[in-house]
Amino acid sequence: xxxxxxxxxxxxxxxxxxxxxxxxxxxxxxxxxxxxxxxxxxxxxxxxxxxxxxxxxxxxxxxxxxxxxxxxxxxxxxxxxxxxxxxxxxxxxxxxxxxxxxxxxxxxxxxxxxxxxxxxxxxxxxxxxxxxxxxxxxxxxxxxxxxxxxxxxxxxxxxxxxxxxxxxxxxxxxxxxxxxxxxxxxxxxxxxxxxxxxxxxxxxxxxxxxxxxxxxxxxxxxxxxxxxxxxxxxxxxxxxxxxxxxxxxxxxxxxxxxxxxxxxxxxxxxxxxxxxxxxxxxxxxxxxxxxxxxxxxxxxxxxxxxxxxxxxxxxxxxxxxxxxxxxxxxxxxxxxxxxxxxxxxxxxxxxx
Amino acid sequence: xxxxxxxxxxxxxxxxxxxxxxxxxxxxxxxxxxxxxxxxxxxxxxxxxxxxxxxxxxxxxxxxxxxxxxxxxxxxxxxxxxxxxxxxxxxxxxxxxxxxxxxxxxxxxxxxxxxxxxxxxxxxxxxxxxxxxxxxxxxxxxxxxxxxxxxxxxxxxxxxxxxxxxxxxxxxxxxxxxxxxxxxxxxxxxxxxxxxxxxxxxxxxxxxxxxxxxxxxxxxxxxxxxxxxxxxxxxxxxxxxxxxxxxxxxxxxxxxxxxxxxxxxxxxxxxxxxxxxxxxxxxxxxxxxxxxxxxxxxxxxxxxxxxxxxxxxxxxxxxxxxxxxxxxxxxxxxxxxxxxxxxxxxxxxxxx
Numbered sequence: 001x002x003x004x005x006x007x008x009x010x011x012x013x014x015x016x017x018x019x020x021x022x023x024x025x026x027x028x029x030x031x032x033x034x035x036x037x038x039x040x041x042x043x044x045x046x047x048x049x050x051x052x053x054x055x056x057x058x059x060x061x062x063x064x065x066x067x068x069x070x071x072x073x074x075x076x077x078x079x080x081x082x083x084x085x086x087x088x089x090x091x092x093x094x095x096x097x098x099x100x101x102x103x104x105x106x107x108x109x110x111x112x113x114x115x116x117x118x119x120x121x122x123x124x125x126x127x128x129x130x131x132x133x134x135x136x137x138x139x140x141x142x143x144x145x146x147x148x149x150x151x152x153x154x155x156x157x158x159x160x161x162x163x164x165x166x167x168x169x170x171x172x173x174x175x176x177x178x179x180x181x182x183x184x185x186x187x188x189x190x191x192x193x194x195x196x197x198x199x200x201x202x203x204x205x206x207x208x209x210x211x212x213x214x215x216x217x218x219x220x221x222x223x224x225x226x227x228x229x230x231x232x233x234x235x236x237x238x239x240x241x242x243x244x245x246x247x248x249x250x251x252x253x254x255x256x257x258x259x260x261x262x263x264x265x266x267x268x269x270x271x272x273x274x275x276x277x278x279x280x281x282x283x284x285x286x287x288x289x290x291x292x293x294x295x296x297x298x299x300x301x302x303x304x305x306x307x308x309x310x311x312x313x314x315x316x317x318x319x320x321x322x323x324x325x326x327x328x329x330x331x332x333x334x335x336x337x338x339x340x341x342x343x344x345x346x347x348x349x350x351x352x
Numbered sequence: 353x354x355x356x357x358x359x360x361x362x363x364x365x366x367x368x369x370x371x372x373x374x375x376x377x378x379x380x381x382x383x384x385x386x387x388x389x390x391x392x393x394x395x396x397x398x399x400x401x402x403x404x405x406x407x408x409x410x411x412x413x414x415x416x417x418x419x420x421x422x423x424x425x426x427x428x429x430x431x432x433x434x435x436x437x438x439x440x441x442x443x444x445x446x447x448x449x450x451x452x453x454x455x456x457x458x459x460x461x462x463x464x465x466x467x468x469x470x471x472x473x474x475x476x477x478x479x480x481x482x483x484x485x486x487x488x489x490x491x492x493x494x495x496x497x498x499x500x501x502x503x504x505x506x507x508x509x510x511x512x513x514x515x516x517x518x519x520x521x522x523x524x525x526x527x528x529x530x531x532x533x534x535x536x537x538x539x540x541x542x543x544x545x546x547x548x549x550x551x552x553x554x555x556x557x558x559x560x561x562x563x564x565x566x567x568x569x570x571x572x573x574x575x576x577x578x579x580x581x582x583x584x585x586x587x588x589x590x591x592x593x594x595x596x597x598x599x600x601x602x603x604x605x606x607x608x609x610x611x612x613x614x615x616x617x618x619x620x621x622x623x624x625x626x627x628x629x630x631x632x633x634x635x636x637x638x639x640x641x642x643x644x645x646x647x648x649x650x651x652x653x654x655x656x657x658x659x660x661x662x663x664x665x666x667x668x669x670x671x672x673x674x675x676x677x678x679x680x681x682x683x684x685x686x687x688x689x690x691x692x693x694x695x696x697x698x699x700x701x702x703x704x
Contacts, residue, residue, distance in 0.1 A: 073581075073584065073585060095532075126582070126584060127582070165534060167533075167584075178680060178681050178682060179677070180447075181573045181575060181597055182654035182676070183571070183654070184571040184572075184573050184597070185558070185569070185571070186677045187681075189553070191550070191553075191574035191575075191577050192553050192554040192573075194577075198544060198546060198547035199550075201544050201547070202545075206537070219533055219534065219537070221533045221586055222544055222580075223581070223584070223585060223586070224579065224583070224587070225546075225578065225590065226580075227574070227576065228576030228577060228593065229426070229428075230478070231480065231575050231576070231595060231624065232595065233680050235576070241583065243533045243583060301534040302532055302534030303534060324535060325535055325538045327532045328530060328531065328582075328584060328585050329532075329538075329539075
């Protein structure tokens with residue numbers, strides 16, 4: 001069924017949530033979003049893979065980029081969407097189909113904004129950075145993302161979140177020697193050899209750091225573990241994957257150095273890495289937006305693609321409906337009030 | 353190609369090794385063994401699943417059961433077989449196609465043994481006990497296994513190994529709460545929660561116990577570990593599988609009690625369990641065999657199906673070619689001298 005961009009933002013969010021779009025499975029949602037945007041005569045639309053860019057070309061001096069990703073993490077018993085009083089529940093309501101719904105509504109209903117707008121809807125944000133649609137656009141079509149300011153509609157409780165933490169994933173692998181478990185002393189158990197790594201993770205205390213008046217809190221987590229040959233065999237290999245979320249005062253190199261120091265003596269292989277972004281609240285475009293929408297400003301913990309805009313030289317903030325603590329959780333949800341607040345404030349900013 | 357039971361025992365072992373037969377994939381080897389045995393007019397042959405029983409019926413007062421399993425653990429870069437000087441290398445050479453080859457040679461070349469013989473070749477010994485072909489025969493056709501004494505041709509360095517250790521597998525699962533790794537403090541990491549379990553395993557010191565003059569050494573090993581949702585999610589579940597090899601002075605109940613005590617506070621689910629067998633060297637049939645073959649006697653560490661014969665009331669020992677330290681290892685091997693020694697001694701015993 002075609003997406004109705006004239007629907008209420010809550011209904012539109014629900015419709016998007018009910019289009020399953022786990023990372024790498026965005027074909028249908030991208031097709032539907034593209035079709036809805038192509039039906040709007042005031043927008044010119046281009047597509048690359050499952051990422052879509054729609055823009056006004058009114059000749060304004062300023063251009064703002066409004067962006068959101070179409071994919072979600074895997075379903076966790078939280079589909080279909082369900083409206084319960086003032087809260088919409090379901091996978092992606094918070095991260096970030098609520099924000100996508102607001103952007104689509106604005107794209108359809110603000111044909112003559114007072115600044116030119118580039119809407120970006122992209123794929124594969126929730127998995128390894130190599131797949132990220134916005135990253136590909138930045139490499140292959142950087143002109144599509146050009147602008148004076150960017151708003152990434154990641155959940156921020158309808159407030160402005162500035163900067164973002166970096167993220168790095170490393171595989172920590174141990175080697176042992178296989179043997180029959182009945183004569184285990186002839187072998188060496190690679191799973192047991194991960195014991196000091198798990199002990200370090202279990203004892204980890206996160207660092208907190210204040211930047212531009214905002215406090216960032218880091219995180220160090222095992223996100224996958226595997227090992228084993230068969231039920232009778234001392235395993236000769238095991239692998240633990242660790243995700244490090246680091247405050248934007250560390251570079252990727254510094255983050256890796258921290259991991260080497262923390263897991264000294266173990267082999268680390270970096271499988272994914274993305275830099276953080278400093279808050280940059282002192283830049284004029286960011287400051288002007290913050291003042292115009294009148295929202296509170298806080299730090300962004302999650303890694304978001306504001307870092308990509310930062311690298312392109314475009315000042316960027318996160319501003320979207322939903323509390324990010326519900327992102328990736330079974331009880332993911334977005335308050336209706338957040339959807340309306342973000343839609344109303346952005347509409348006012350784009351039309352005044 | 354048909355198995356040639358008149359071939360030299362080394363060639364026959366190599367031919368069996370080169371028939372891949374990972375557990376649950378014994379169709380071909382069982383077909384070939386059955387066909388070779390059915391060609392022998394002095395044997396009556398029956399089959400159940402991929403397990404084959406062939407027997408002489410000469411009316412002797414005594415009957416001996418000679419048994420071996422046809423399956424192996426998964427291949428580990430150790431196929432095909434390779435004869436290097438006096439040692440045959442390859443998957444299953446030791447555990448236990450060397451023993452199977454000896455038994456097949458005797459079945460073919462000793463048409464009139466001085467005691468009746470029941471040869472048993474069975475499936476699925478290397479995986480969970482529920483699949484074990486000998487166990488199924490013991491439940492469904494116990495009369496096929498009747499005898500006064502049983503020889504299990506598991507590798508024992510051409511010596512007699514008495515008794516066997518028990519084996520138990522338990523899954524230790526932890527629960528946590530999912531959250532985005534960028535806000536890990538909102539969740540609870542189930543992989544980190546396995547840290548005390550791994551620490552216990554890493555620090556484990558095996559118990560040794562002496563029974564009937566034989567010293568048994570226990571083992572406690574992680575054989576599998578898994579957990580993880582996606583690279584951005586604090587995992588809410590993780591599972592570690594532990595294999596406990598316990599000396600035959602512990603019952604299965606006592607073994608489980610030990611595990612509960614060792615991993616106090618964690619949930620254990622038993623997924624596989626098989627009792628040990630006391631050495632039983634004082635029983636006349638066992639003592640007579642030991643004296644006749646003139647081999648040294650040691651304890652059996654690995655769990656073997658002697659325990660099944662013990663439960664059926666049939667005295668049983670392990671006696672086969674190959675050093676069990678090579679079982680399940682990449683450099684699995686059997687000395688040619690062991691193959692010849694076990695074949696010669698058993699042939700002498702069966703014909704004198």
